[in-house]
Amino acid sequence: MTKQRAIVVGGGLAGLAATMKIAEQGMSVLLVSFLPVKRSHSVCAQGGINGAVNIKGEGDSPEIHFYDTVKGGDFLGHQPLCKDMCYHAPFIIYLLDRMGVPFNRTPEGNLDFRRFGGTLHHRTAFSGATTGQQLLYALDEQVRRYEVEGLVEKIEWHEYLGAVQDDDGKCVGAVIQNLRTGDIRAERGDAVILATGGPGVVYGRSTNSVVCTGTATTSAYLQGAKFGNGEFIQIHPTAVPGRDKLRLMSESARGEGGRVWVPRKANDQRDPKEIPAEERLYFLEEKYPRFGNLVPRDVGAREIYDICVNQGLGVHGDMKVYLDLTHHSREFLDRRLGGILEIYEKFTGVDPREEPMEIFPAVHYSMGGIWTDYTRTADGFIDHQSPRNQMTSIEGLYAAGEADYQYHGANRLGANSLLSCIYTGLMMGPGVVNYIKNQKESATDLPSSLFDKAQQQWQEKFTGIKQMKGKENPYKLHAELSETMMSNVLIVRDNARLAATVEKIEEYDERWKDVECVDTSDWTNPVPSFVNQLYNMIQLSKVIAKGALLRDEFRGAHYKPEFEIKQPSDFKPESFLEYTKLKAEGGLKQDSFKPDHLEYMRLYGESNEKWLKSSIATFNGKGPDISYEAVDTSLIQPRPRKYD
C-alpha cells in the first residue's frame, strides 16, 4: 500500500499532542494550521493543568479528581472518558515535566501545585501564570523535532474548509486554503483530526483569540457531523474589559488567595483601599464557606451577575467587582502570578499588586463541540487502541480538545482544559493509527476525481464569495450577531428572549447573502475567509441559541431561572443517593426525609430523568434539528451539586 498519513488541523495543545503521539508510532502527519502553531490560542491559558499527584499529602487521588470533574460538570460529562482522563493526569504532568516545561517548584525541587476552582485540593501544576504558553511551547518543540526528522510536514497560514468524503461518506482528506495565495486544494489523508478549538468569536469579544471562530467544527456539522451540547458556553467570572478583547484574569489569582468583593453600600465612590473590611461584602466567601472564592466558574459568574444586576452592588454601579490580591507581598505575586499581573497592568495602567483589580465575567470556553465516540472497558476506563475514540459521526473524521464535547459536561473546571486537550491528543493517537492501518486502501490510491470535485466545490464557493457585492460590511454584520448572542445567550437565559434570538439569527442568515466582499484582491486577502467564517458563525449561533431555547432546565452554565429547583439550605447531596435507593427498593415513605427535602428530590429526579442527556444538533439543510442522547453515568451516580 502507498504511504498513509493523518492530517491534523490545528496547532494548539490538542493538535500538537495528537501529532506527536501519531508521529511517535512512525505514522506521517500533515499538520495544518491557520497561524504558526506557536501562536495558537492555547498560549492564553494561564493558571495551570490539573492532576492528582497529591504532592501536599492531602489525600488527593485521581478518583477524587474524577468526582470533582463530573460534579463540576453537573453530571453531563461522559464518565468513562472523564475517569480515564483524570487517572492519566499525573502521568501527563510528568510527561510535560520531562519535556522541559518550567513548572514552578517546591523548595525541595518537586513540582508545585496550587488550588483551583471546584476542588478543595492543591491539584494544579503551573508555570508562573502562563502555563498554556509553556505547555504549547514544549509540544511545539517536540513537533519541530519530528519535522526535522521528516515525519511531520507542517503547513501554516492555511485554513481548513471542509472534509473530502468518498462515496460512502468516509472522510479521506481535507480541503484547505492557502491564506497567502488564496489557492484552495484538497489534501489526501487517511484520517483527519480537527483540533481547532472553540468558537468564542461568535460572541465577538471574549477571552478567546481572534482565530477562535469555530469555523472548522461548524464546517463538519454542516457536512453532517453531529454537534453536541452547543448551548453550554462557559462564562469565566473574572475578565478585564477591553474594546477588542475581554482579557482573562486567571482563576489562579483566586487559587493563590485572591478575594472577590464589592462595597456593601451601592455605588460607593471611595477608593477601594479606603473602604474598611466591615464595609466590604466578600459575597463568595460569605455564601460558600467551604469553597469560598474557588467555587466553580458557573457558580462564580452567576453570583457576580446577581450582585451586580439583581442587587445593584457592582463597583461604581457597573457590571464589575473587585478581585483583590493586595494582601500578598510583591515578591510572592511576581513569582506565582507575574504574567497575568503584568498583562493587567499593561492594559489598564493599574498595578494589581497595589490596587484591587476590577473584573467582570466573559465568554471563555465551549463545553460543547463535535460529537465524538469512544470505547470503554468493563472497569470504566477507555480502550486506547480503539479507532472509535474521538471519531466524529463521519467515519475517518476525528475531533480533539475544545472542539469535542464529552469531557466537561455542563461546566468545565478550571485547569481541566489543558488536561483534556493534551489527554485527547495523546489518548486518540494509537486508535487513529490503528484506524489508518486497517484501511483496505490508502487515501493516496483513491481516484483523483474525488479530490478534484471537493476542491472545485470550494473554489466555486469562494469565487461566489468574492463576487458578493451587497450592502452589508461583513465585520459590522458580525458585530451585530455577536451583540445579539452576548445580550441573550449568556449567564441568565430566558425562553422569550431565546426565541426572539433564534428568529434574529435567521435574519442575519438572510442578511449574510447581502454581504459585500470588501476586498476582492487575490493576495493575502483575509476578507473572503472572514465572509466564510461569518457564515459558519451564524450557523453555529443557531445551534447554541436553539439548544438553549429547547433545554428547559438549569444545569451548570445553562441557567434558566424559570426552571431552577430551589435546594433547601440544609440539604445534603448524599441524601439523594439514599432516596434513589429507597425508591428503587420500594421502601420510600413520606417520613423518610423532611417534606421539603423529599419534594426537592422528587423534582430533581424528574428533571434529571428528562434532561440529563447530551443535546445533539444535526444540520437539516437550513438549521439544526435537536435531539437528545443518553450519557454514561454508570460510575458516579448523579446528585445535586452543593459548594457551600
Next chain:
Amino acid sequence: MSNKTITFKILRQDGPNQPSYWETFVIPYLPNSNVISCLMDIQKNPINSEGKKVRPVVWECNCLEEVCGTCTMVINGKTRQSCSALIDKLMQPITLQPLSKFPVVRDLAVDRSRMFEALKRVKAWVPMDGYHDLGPGDKILPDHQGVAYKLSECMTCGCCVEACPQYSRDNNFLGAAAISQARLFNMHPTGKLIANERLDSLMDDGGIAACGNAQNCVEVCPKSIPLTESIAEMGRQSSKRFWKTLFQI
C-alpha cells in the same frame, strides 16, 4: 486626551515586491482603544482620510494579550506588539509600519519563518525516549526554574531581531531569540545531553560570533528576557567547547 479623532499613518504594501505607500486614516476616538481595536474599526469602515473607500488594512494578530507574539509591528518608530499599544499613550499621528527585517507579506503582515527555522538550527527541544509513562523528570530547584521560566517566555515575536543592527535580510544571523533558546535547553537536565550539538550550530556561520553586542535586543524585549546575559552565557559555553575540541580534551 480630548481628541475626538485618532489619526493613523500606515505604511501599506499590496504584496511582496510591490511598492509601499503611506495611507492615512482618521477614525473617531473611543476610550480604552489600542492599535488593534482601531485597525478593527477601520475594517468595519475602510475609508481613508481622503474619503476614499479602500481595502481594509491587513495585519496579523491572535491572542490580543501579548503572549502569542503575532501582532508585532513598528509603532511610532518603535518595535512592539500592537495589542498592548494603548492609544492614550501614543503621540498622534500614529505611524504603523511592518517589521523591516522580514519580507512583507502584505501591509503590516510579515513572514517570520526565519525565526522558526533558527529554532530548528539550534535544536530547541528536549530529546525524549517516548511519550509513554516513564515517571517524573528530575528534581529542579526553584531558582533554576526561575531562570528557565524567564527564558521560556520568549514568544518569537521578532522585536529583538528587528532592533538588532547585525540582523539583516541578506545575512543568516540566528538572532538573540534563538541563542537564548539554546541557553534554555542547554540548562535543562536532559536537554543538555545534546548541548554540544547546539553549541556547534552557534559556532557556525551566522551564529554567536555575528552578535555585535549592541544590546538593543534586551532593550526592546516585551518580556524583559535577559537576552544579553543569554548571549554572554552561550559565548562562554561556545569558547569552552572550542578550546576543548581544539585540544581534544
